[in-house]
Amino acid sequence: GESVGLHLPTLSVQEGDNSIINCAYSNSASDYFIWYKQESGKGPQFIIDIRSNMDKRQGQRVTVLLNKTVKHLSLQIAATQPGDSAVYFCAENLENAGNMLTFGGGTRLMVKP
């Protein structure tokens, strides 16, 4: 079936570098995407979202890019800090799925000092 997935299960970056976490989705009917951050021992926390009528959205140190042509979503974190170490999930909402989200498997980001 159609699903949301991630290319890399683990990403290790040096403190201060930029991080890019990728997500592939296969359902072209998805119209809303969210990135969540989950720190150890905590529930997922909303980071940033983007609708399918946008290509890019920026937050504080984070940018989400959406490429609908290849069904690809990415989260960019600028000047990665130790506090960014966590598991990052992408999630999609289908236009006809009401309140339900479909989550990817997650990518673990490890920041080296």
Added chain:
Amino acid sequence: DVKVTQSSRYLVKRTGEKVFLECVQDMDHENMFWYRQDPGLGLRLIYFSYDVKMKEKGDIPEGYSVSREKKERFSLILESASTNQTSMYLCASGLVALPETQYFGPGTRLLVL
């Protein structure tokens, strides 16, 4: 800030026991959700509720039931716990007006022996 709390952080139960997981939110959200989280599988939706006494099955409802008697409280019930229900259980809540944005609790780690 939205606060979603779960009754237990850790639970150990025996096979065949009835298990109750409680979730409470303090933001008057209409929607509430129960997920389970397993390594490599991400978050999978068990049940959700969009109003008091209303419930909808998610992707993996088998072996679970739910109860929503009050707007702020959503309970997940394992009628007869089995070892394959050992997992992290996450509750979330959200607004109908923003159905895609969900706020998560800290999770309950359940071990079934």
